[in-house]
Amino acid sequence: MRTTFKFLLLSIVFCTNSYFANAINSSTSIKPLVETYSDIVTPTITVSGPLTNFTTCSGSASASQTFTVSGSDLSANIVITAPVGYEISINGTSGWVTTTLTLPQTSGIVSSTTIYIRIAATTTTITNVLTISIASIQLHLLLL
Numbered sequence: 001m002r003t004t005f006k007f008l009l010l011s012i013v014f015c016t017n018s019y020f021a022n023a024i025n026s027s028t029s030i031k032p033l034v035e036t037y038s039d040i041v042t043p044t045i046t047v048s049g050p051l052t053n054f055t056t057c058s059g060s061a062s063a064s065q066t067f068t069v070s071g072s073d074l075s076a077n078i079v080i081t082a083p084v085g086y087e088i089s090i091n092g093t094s095g096w097v098t099t100t101l102t103l104p105q106t107s108g109i110v111s112s113t114t115i116y117i118r119i120a121a122t123t124t125t126i127t128n129v130l131t132i133s134i135a136s137i138q139l140h141l142l143l144l
Helices: none
Strands: 007-014 019-025 035-037 044-048 065-072 078-081 086-089 100-103 110-119 132-135 140-143
Touching (some): 044 132, 065 078
Antiparallel strands (some): 065 110, 078 100, 078 132, 086 110, 132 140
16 A cells, blocks of 8 residues: 655754754644755855055055955855055956955855955055955955
8 A cells, every 4th residue: 555645844944054844744643754954055255365564655556465265155246345545456467446346156156366455556544454345145254
């Protein structure tokens, strides 16, 4: 004899690394069905490369310094915001911007990308604390 069970999904409870589906056997009595899925992913942005003090003369851009940014399991691009008085670039020779750079993700991955940063030639005043915003929809990092 073949028995067929019908299950009605009642709830999904999200946990750190897995979630559980609770169901009711609608043919007979209430009976829990628990399935564990461990494929829940955690979006990650990785930043490396320390920055040292910047120096320059008024009216000249400083020498550039670099750090790298990569990401995994993302659903959106990474956006890097230049601090006030600084400019950033992805190649260090052209394309310097004082606003934002976008690193596109493909299938949730942003490959390791070198970011160049320098004091802009037009800067008249800078702060002693350098804060670089590096964000995706799920994550927001501040590199100090």
